[in-house]
Amino acid sequence: xxxxxxxxxxxxxxxxxxxxxxxxxxxxxxxxxxxxxxxxxxxxxxxxxxxxxxxxxxxxxxxxxxxxxxxxxxxxxxxxxxxxxxxxxxxxxxxxxxxxxxxxxxxxxxxxxxxxxxxxxxxxxxxxxxxxxxxxxxxxxxxxxxxxxxxxxxxxxxxxxxxxxxxxxxxxxxxxxxx
Numbered sequence: 001x002x003x004x005x006x007x008x009x010x011x012x013x014x015x016x017x018x019x020x021x022x023x024x025x026x027x028x029x030x031x032x033x034x035x036x037x038x039x040x041x042x043x044x045x046x047x048x049x050x051x052x053x054x055x056x057x058x059x060x061x062x063x064x065x066x067x068x069x070x071x072x073x074x075x076x077x078x079x080x081x082x083x084x085x086x087x088x089x090x091x092x093x094x095x096x097x098x099x100x101x102x103x104x105x106x107x108x109x110x111x112x113x114x115x116x117x118x119x120x121x122x123x124x125x126x127x128x129x130x131x132x133x134x135x136x137x138x139x140x141x142x143x144x145x146x147x148x149x150x151x152x153x154x155x156x157x158x159x160x161x162x163x164x165x166x167x168x169x170x171x172x173x174x175x176x177x178x179x
Contacts, residue, residue, distance in 0.1 A: 034109060034124050036084025037075075045071045045078070045085060052088060061096035065089050074111075083109055083121045094132070103132040103141070121157050123149060127166050131173075146170065 002142035026107070048071035055064035068089035086109045093102035110125035130145035150170065153163050 027103075031125065034083050034087035034121055034128075036087075037081035037118070037121075039078075040075045040080040040082065040084055042074070042078055045074050048074065049088065052092065056092055057094075059095075061092045065092035065096060065101075067099075068092055081112055081116050081118060081121070081126075083118070084114065086112075090128070090160065099132045099136040100138075103129040103136070103138075106132070107145075119152065119155060120162050123152055123158065123162055125167055126152065127169070 031128060044160065048067050051069035052064040052071065055061075055067060068085055072085040075082040075085050086105055090102040090105040090109070091098075093105060106125045106129035110122045110129065113119075113125060115121035126145050128148040130142050130149065133139075133141040133145060152158065153167055
């Protein structure tokens with residue numbers, strides 16, 4: 001059930017494919033959520049995640065974001081990339097209307113993923129942060145993130161499926177593209 005909730009939330013943080021929206025037969029795009037790292041969900045981390053999930057289910061997104069942030073801090077302290085917990089935090093910030101905070105959380109995920117060489121998490125986090133900045137009307141920040149993502153997508157170590165997906169979205173999405 002938690003995986004289904006993450007996927008459902010992930011679909012809300014995606015930029016729509018505008019050409020698909022304009023065609024007679026819309027083609028839905030479902031981007032992957034940012035997955036948790038191996039070993040990230042210790043019992044202490046899970047405790048904070050459960051609290052955050054409970055608060056989110058009561059639409060208390062600001063409080064949920066704080067719980068997810070605590071979960072991420074514990075995961076980091078335990079030596080893990082806090083990708084899944086931070087993803088949940090960014091989603092809670094988004095639903096609370098804090099687009100800038102959500103983008104900053106995603107930037108932190110991207111930077112931490114870069115330090116451990118997780119190109120998929122880094123690329124997805126940068127894409128979502130760029131999308132959020134586009135939604136917030138922050139063109140300079142969006143441009144910087146798009147430029148970083150385009151450079152990252154050139155890596156021969158980037159998983160092909162992620163490269164193809166994000167490259168296609170960058171080409172077709174007016175929400176992320178610099179206007």
